[in-house]
Amino acid sequence: MTTDYLLFVHGVNVRERLENEQQKTYRYADSLFDLIQREVPSLQLRKVPLYWANVSEAVLRDFQPSITNASAWQQFWYKDFRTQQLLPFTGDAALYISRHVGSLAVEQLKEQAFSMLTGYQPDDRLHLVTHSWGTVILFDMLFASRWDDPDIPGHQSVQDIRRNLFGVPPGEPEGIRLASINTMGSPLAMFSLITLIGRFNEGSSHDISPKLENLLANLTRDGNKIPWQNFVHPGDPIALPLEKVVPILVDRSERYIDIQDILVLGSGWLEMLAKPLKSSFLSLVNGGNAHNSYWNSLEVARAISKIILTTSL
Structure with missing residues (x-):
């Protein structure tokens, strides 16, 4: 029987x-996975x-x-x-971009992914489900050219990870096939500025466009686009729409990706309190709750499960 693998990458906070860290039994995605199942x-x-x-915690x-x-x-x-919210997000971002912490992260993620x-x-089939800064980390590992230098720490781990995903060099004909992309509360739109500025200068080692486009081209040779769902809570201060951003990065001709921004709402008293203040800075009282709400959202689970079911046909 065919298995659908759901690869989760968390964000900040x-x-x-x-005991879970010591036993390497990570539970942060349990609620969403159970809802999908x-x-x-x-x-x-x-x-x-x-x-x-x-x-980066220490x-x-x-x-x-x-x-x-x-x-x-x-x-x-x-x-x-x-x-x-602000310090963990910007701190994790700055630390991961640094070569030392970034290499430690990719080596750990490689070990987990392989096991x-x-x-x-x-x-x-493989379905990516990423949250917040986890989206940037995964896309950076899979597609950024900064890991191509064989002399830097983390190079081999990144190459090993890429080799196990169908369509990504160096092992293009090998690896598990990507079936869908699902991003939640993603700041990828902000990170894409590094790619865009690189096009007008000498380029950027964080540019994800060439390898991502190569992957998408390899995966869609049969004419079927890769579904990409970007879940956005309107009160999430980190999340941004991607519907118009991704075609700028890759797929200008819109041949490879079927991308949708999907608005989702949370629940609870903070959500109710923040709604009347949605145009005010006071609505940030619900910012953290909104940013983490995707993990327990039945709406998100149903949308992902629908994509899984569709790609299985």
Whole structure:
């Protein structure tokens, strides 16, 4: 029986319990995976949750007192938003882009991916489900040219990961076939600026366009486009639409991707409180809740399960 692998990559503010990290049993995607499985009980699904938060956690933890112990800190507004949302997001971004932390992350992710994707068959399918900064990390690993230098740490791990995805050099005819892309609360639109500015200068080592377009071209030789669902909560301060951004990066002729921005709403009292204030900065009180709401969203689960079912036909 064909297996559909759901490869999850989390974003900021996801921390597993210490015992889960030690046992390498990552649970952050359990709720969403279970919701998806209930929607398609006849299909064989396998969860592949990749985890990288522990790579940057110690650095951010040691750095935060430099901010919060400052004499002026108590006079700052929305301190919780700064420490719980802004600092983790920008901190994780800055640390991953650095070569040292980035290489540690890709080596850890390679080990996890290999252990959980072992034994896939030629007819099996892979569905990417990424959240927040996890979208950027995965796309950077798979497609950015900064990992092509054989002398840098992490090069071999990235090449090994790429070799196991059908259509990505260096092992284009090999690997598991990508069936769909599902991004949640993704800042990929902001990251794409690195690609766009590189086109007007000497290029960027973070440019994901050439290899991503190569993958899509290889996957769509039969004429079927790759479905890409970008889930966006309107109150999520990190999420941005991708419907008009992705065709600028790749697929200008719109031959390869069927991309949709899908608006989803959360629940709970913070959501109710923030709705009347949606045009005000006060709505950020629900920003963190909105950004993490995708993991428990039945609407997201149903949309992903529908894509899985469609690609299985």
